[in-house]
Amino acid sequence: MYLNKSLQEYLGDLASDRPTPGGGSTAALSGAMGAALTCMVARLTLGKADYAQVQPEIESIIERAEWLRTRFQQLIQADIEAYGQLSACFKLPRATSEEKTARTKAIQERLVEAALVPLEMAERAAELIWCCQRVAEIGNKNVLSDIGVAATLALAAGSGASWMVKTNIQILKDQARANELNARLQTALETISAGRQQVIDKIGERS
């Protein structure tokens, strides 16, 4: 589990020429950092007299953002595992035509899995940006710049993950499945982009 390793060790392994960890894990970690910062700003709004009216909503946002943080943390590992399994399929023997068929089938199956993990990151980042929007609207005015950073990280999670989704569906033979995954990706990216702009606008208004 990378979550239990040090930042130094993770970054060192990322920089190495080993297939994992790679870009997908960085997108998940960006999402986890964005969710964590959203929790921080929400917690700095808790118990403050000026924000008495929004306490119940802030509490539910913390619950939601903590759930997203946990999920992004799991996705760091899920991406490493899905990509590792795909990598292993590319190394299967292809001397005979039976081997070639088996290898192609294994790769095609694993490609979908390797695309679904970063796709979930983009969809979770779209959920996260909604939390950022509400915190930008009702959260502690003194730490709004941190919610701006959180929205930047949600965008990085979605945008980073989109590279990994695309690279996998590019070689997927099931075109209907590829189109479906791509449509889901585009919906998530549009939600994130529009939501981030709303966060920026709201911070501008309240500063």
Add this chain to the structure above:
Amino acid sequence: MYLNKSLQEYLGDLASDRPTPGGGSTAALSGAMGAALTCMVARLTLGKADYAQVQPEIESIIERAEWLRTRFQQLIQADIEAYGQLSACFKLPRATSEEKTARTKAIQERLVEAALVPLEMAERAAELIWCCQRVAEIGNKNVLSDIGVAATLALAAGSGASWMVKTNIQILKDQARANELNARLQTALETISAGRQQVIDKIGERS
């Protein structure tokens, strides 16, 4: 040193209501991940026959990107320290006019330091995007999506850091200094934005 702590512990502390770590450290970690991914793609180009002609340049890019990774890793801690010291100044006593004057002077001095650390992140991210551009142009075609993610992370580092620079220079009384820091920030952000677009275009051409 946060670098020696686990991802889990870092993310947990980030989500807490303690003043550090905060948004600045996440921008530095984004930069460190972007530099690490750039190293990975460059290393996967080393020793490959198809890329024989670019080996010397790839080696120098690895050296540069590893230097940037180390610097971003140091900036994670530098940001935590600079922000911690600024936070401490805000808690200084202000009962007498002497105390008030001393507190204001201490805050104003620390504000510059707290702005310079994220400003350096944005400027290093501008250097990183240059490495990403060259790797997108000459690197291993099979792992170009990872250099796309690296460029996304460089943007997140610059964009995230810009929130922290702005929040500090907003209350800086030395207007000339504030303008100088803001001009440096804008230059870095423009370089990153233009460079990232070039990375995207180059990946599109070579895919």
